[in-house]
Amino acid sequence: MSHAFPFSAIVGQDAMKQAMLLTAIDAGIGGVLVFGDRGTGKSTAVRGLVALLPPITAIKGCPVNSAAEADIPDWANVADRNVVEKPTPVVDLPLGATEDRVVGALDIEKALAKGEKAFEAGLLARANRGYLYIDEVNLLEDHLVDLLLDVAQSGENLVEREGLSIRHPARFVLVGSGNPEEGELRPQLLDRFGLSVEVKSPKDIDTRIEVIKRRDAFDQDRAKFVKSWAKSDEAIRKSIIAARKRLSKIRTNDAILKDCAALCLELGSDGLRGELTLLRAARAQAAFEGASEITRAHLRAVAPMALSHRLRRDPLDEAGSTTRVMRTVEAVLP
Amino acid sequence: MTTAQERWASFNLAIALFAIDPAPLGGIWLRARVGPVRDRIIQALNIALDTDFFPRLHPNISDEALFGGLDLSATLATGHPIQTEGLLSKGGTVILTMAERAKSALLARLAGALDAETGLSIIALDEAAEEGEGLGHSLSDRLGLHLQLDAIPQSAAQEMEFDSTALAEARARLTHVRHAPEDYRDLCLVAKALGVTSLRAVQHALRLARHSAALMGSDQVEQADLQLAVELALVPRATQIPETAPPEQARPPQPQETEAQENPSDPEDPQTEGEDLPPFEALIEAAKAMLPPDLLARLAAQRAARQSKGSSGTGNRKKGNHRGRPVASRSGELGGGARIDLIATLRSAAPWQGLRAQTTAPKPRGMHIRKVDIRVKQFEQSSDRVIIFVVDASGSSAMSRMAEAKGAIELMLGEAYARRDHVALVAFRGAGADILLNPTRSLVQTKRRLQDLPGGGGTPLAAGLKSALDLAVLTSGKGMTPSLAVLTDGRANVSLDGSANRAQAGEDAQNMAKALRGRGVPAIVIDTGQRPTRGLDDLAKVMGAAYVPLPRADAKSLNAAVEAALPSA
16 A cells, blocks of 8 residues: 555544554553454554654564564574665464465475475564554454464464474554454453553544545545645654653653552453553653653553453443443542 | 346446555445346446456455465565565455355454455445345445445446446546535435434545546536435445434534635535425435335344344354364474474475585575475364253252253263253252352263252343353353254242342343343243243343243254254354
8 A cells, every 4th residue: 555544644543542552652561452443543543653753773684573683583584684764564463374385384485495494473573563453353363363462472482383393572552453342352462462442433424524624635646645745744753752862761750650559440441451451551651641650640641541451340230341340440539 | 226227227337446556445235146237347346447357356365365465485486575466465455255154353454454445346246145244344344435336237247338438537536526514414415314323425425426527527525426426325324214304404604624625616506496395305215215115024133144144244263272283293384483493394304405405506505495395283173162051940840851952961961972962951940040050071970060950940041140150251252153052841930139029030031041142142041831932032032042842842852952953163
């Protein structure tokens, strides 16, 4: 696709955009899950974000996008070792992809035609230092989910099969989208996403009109439309770069840590991942806003997306977990 | 409702609009059984698009056929990689046959291919017989034209006519067609009134209107074009009948456009022939006339079918917890996700090496592998079913009921090895419910666990259902397919919190039934009372479950009823 729909031109869906920007600032937050109605711009947002991200520097021929020559895995036969700027990699993981395609496998072509034992890198290798996008993540086959969990946690892909023993780094931001009506996500995978947001079709007629209008303008003349939004996209890109620089200098005082813990305790989220993500997300939010330390306002801004998917589900609770988080936030952080 | 001839004429027009430029409309969702009427449509599409045939996809098509890939046999023969071209990579219009059977994985891929905007369009032939079956939403939402051919008699299906010069002119004109800025608002309002939430539908309507204007030889989208677009793109997706007075009366002044192209020079008044209504109300009125009279009944049936199945109509998804148990490899084609068994392939090629080395002219290095040598791995996969018995252990008849439930469980487990059934038992009595038997296939364990069961007390139906729901969620997380069999003869009289409050208990039971239905757990409610118990059939309805009165249930008849009512794995 020559032109992606500009990220800044997406109408509404602020939570989704915010969550994606936070992961762009701090990849360590650990991915975004976007759950919601059809046709709400989930995949459009991912493509738009990628078009807007600053490029990475990497070895040109490296299958895992290594930053320096020393990082090139020893199995890779890299011909071109020049350092170049590459766009941030985004890899689609299609449903029903075979395990071979995901983790990589023996290069059958080479094995049979030349009799060499070579490793053919999979999708996880290509996603290193970038984004792994899974549409309809809730429909993903179980064995792939297990595999992804393992890699996402360790940041390393280990292949032991058909007489090969290969390892390579696989650090990526997992972005999943799906429609909850078609199937739920396993709690283990749910927990592995740092942030989760719910998206809904806009109900307000003016918003809907604006969506259609912009999309139509985009369809009529892509280059022109992208150009007309280039400035706002550029502004976002600059603030991402600035926020990344600022990130390590953001101060965190003990009162904020206490708030995080109190919030998670009150909500009864499992494990400590909730606190950690909440803190990281709040820090990224503070960096984005140009603040020098994390405040309660930052916590409030990110708490629903960092915590709502970590609650124990109550089948009789009609309100939904986002509302529960909001209520608790108001009670705990006056 | 309109006559069959009129509908047929509008289909003819729809196909003409599609033929002008298929890709922006995504495609056609053609709902019809196989027959001459559908053949006519396909034939018409061939004529309109000026092709001899469309490439056909079938629901089990492999990735390699779709996207292309390495042609292994040709590669081996020539010694250098040879790629095959996939059906989707060529773009153009393709037909998806038996679209109702397409799995979500395929639908996701097709949807992705459409989103990539490579000029692809898809005609989905959906032969779904019942409501709730049919093409999954992820694809149908991306197809602009929804044509329902049922109830069109063959006599009405005349040969369609297309004016190829008019189509060519329309194609050339398409980029010049402009529309009034109010049209965005009008289409959005109509979509809202019809209960169409997808924004893609509005987009498709707008494009159709533009196509229609181009076909009419106009550079300006008129009211008639909008009306046609609403009829073709929005009416088939309607989920409600519009109210007579639309919520918003006056159109607020349009904000100033930033894009120059969206500022057409003073649009003519789109109202024609002295219609008093503002345009969007006229559109809504026209749309209303097009709605099938049984819309609401059909929607209800669809919802029920969907909920009781808990899927999007693409069949039961098997998670397959025993997935990937390897069985002996055998010779076969590579492709379709098949994995080569390298060792077996080499082994089968080994005996021939001497012969092949002599007969192959330029002596290649390494082994000589021919297509016949290739062995692919086979995996056995199946999804296990769990039947959760929820048994009422309250009141006087508790003992006999429990005994029969026990009998039925043992009968099922007797056949478990053949059918991969797991069985669990939840009993409720007194103030709460207990899981007496966790999902198991072990007959021995079952017999020991179920030796003596306590009975008597109140009927905490809600608590029983809640335990069952928890268990169902747990087992489905483990990759099994849970089903529920509820055995009771009484009405709920103990609420979730354990208090004896009949009204609250009834409400709690209803809520739990709703939750079960929301989860899409198939269920059967067996009434073991001497006479049908009031309210129990209603509860079954809420649960989306079958209701079976079975006054003298013995283990055999119980087993048969459960087998008949619950989907097989």
